[in-house]
Amino acid sequence: MQKKTKPIPQVYYTTLEELQAADFTLLELQLYLDTHPSDEKALQQFKELTEQRVGLAANYEAKYGPLQHYGRSKVAHITDWTTSPWPWEV
Amino acid sequence: MFIYEKKLQYPVKVSKCDPQMAKYLIEQYGGADGELAAALRYMNQRYTIPDKVIGLLTDISMEEFSHLEMIATMILKLTKDATVEQLKEAGLGEAYVNHGGALFYQNAAGVPWTASYIAAKNDPIADLYEDIAAEEKARATYQWLIDMTDDVDLQDSLKFLREREIVHSMRFREAVEMLKEDREVQKVF
Numbered sequence: 001m002q003k004k005t006k007p008i009p010q011v012y013y014t015t016l017e018e019l020q021a022a023d024f025t026l027l028e029l030q031l032y033l034d035t036h037p038s039d040e041k042a043l044q045q046f047k048e049l050t051e052q053r054v055g056l057a058a059n060y061e062a063k064y065g066p067l068q069h070y071g072r073s074k075v076a077h078i079t080d081w082t083t084s085p086w087p088w089e090v
Numbered sequence: 091m092f093i094y095e096k097k098l099q100y101p102v103k104v105s106k107c108d109p110q111m112a113k114y115l116i117e118q119y120g121g122a123d124g125e126l127a128a129a130l131r132y133m134n135q136r137y138t139i140p141d142k143v144i145g146l147l148t149d150i151s152m153e154e155f156s157h158l159e160m161i162a163t164m165i166l167k168l169t170k171d172a173t174v175e176q177l178k179e180a181g182l183g184e185a186y187v188n189h190g191g192a193l194f195y196q197n198a199a200g201v202p203w204t205a206s207y208i209a210a211k212n213d214p215i216a217d218l219y220e221d222i223a224a225e226e227k228a229r230a231t232y233q234w235l236i237d238m239t240d241d242v243d244l245q246d247s248l249k250f251l252r253e254r255e256i257v258h259s260m261r262f263r264e265a266v267e268m269l270k271e272d273r274e275v276q277k278v279f
Contacts, residue, residue, distance in 0.1 A: 013101075017101060019097070020097065020098070020099065020100060020101065023099070024100065027099075027149075027153060028257070031146065031149055031150065031153075031258075031261050032261075034145045034261065035146060035261050035265055068093055068094065068095050068096070069093070069096075081096075086096065087097050087098045087163065088098075088159065088162055088163035088167075090098070
């Protein structure tokens with residue numbers, strides 16, 4: 001019933017969690033801005049974090065492959081997208 | 091359109107094999123107040139809701155799909171090392187004979203998911219109050235799930251999900267106020 005997956009180094013988890021934390025804050029700010037459309041301060045935070053996120057995602061993808069499919073992320077090898085681990089295997 | 095991002099919204103860790111807990115967690119996978127119901131409810135309502143609120147429904151719907159993925163991950167991690175005997179002891183014998191180790195959209199009692207769990211009335215107040223109620227019911231369900239496990243790692247992810255329900259409920263309440271204000275403004279001649 002189980003697949004054999006390669007052991008995952010600790011640094012993978014810390015890099016991933018850094019990105020997850022930024023993405024969570026962005027999501028929270030998005031929902032907040034959806035119901036507080038005139039909050040300029042929140043919008044400014046959102047814009048700044050959007051910029052920072054680009055770097056975090058690029059750093060993750062350089063080491064661990066594409067985050068998105070359909071050509072939204074750069075791909076070097078054919079199996080970059082289809083290679084495990086998938087999020088529920090991590 | 092929809093794009094997938096290959097990561098969980100929030101990490102999921104479990105510290106032990108626990109098929110019994112996996113059985114309870116299925117309630118939030120395919121149950122009435124679960125993540126699939128929430129995701130589809132908001133996804134569908136957004137087509138006939140006032141402009142101001144479409145963004146909110148879209149954004150929360152997407153987040154609920156991310157939560158659905160987290161629940162799936164919890165169930166898989168809690169059962170991946172279980173023997174068939176352990177699954178049967180946990181009350182998952184019937185699920186195993188039909189699905190093997192596969193997940194399925196049903197609740198903890200084995201009742202399959204149905205669109206009867208969701209509504210769309212084309213009335214923004216009716217729709218948003220349904221959404222608020224859904225979030226409160228999901229929050230309560232996460233509270234019961236947290237109470238039912240002593241696995242601190244699992245509890246961490248469940249507490250995250252519970253907190254998200256609280257925030258979603260707040261946003262839907264704010265959406266109601268936004269629309270009520272609009273109605274007030276329209277009365278001024």
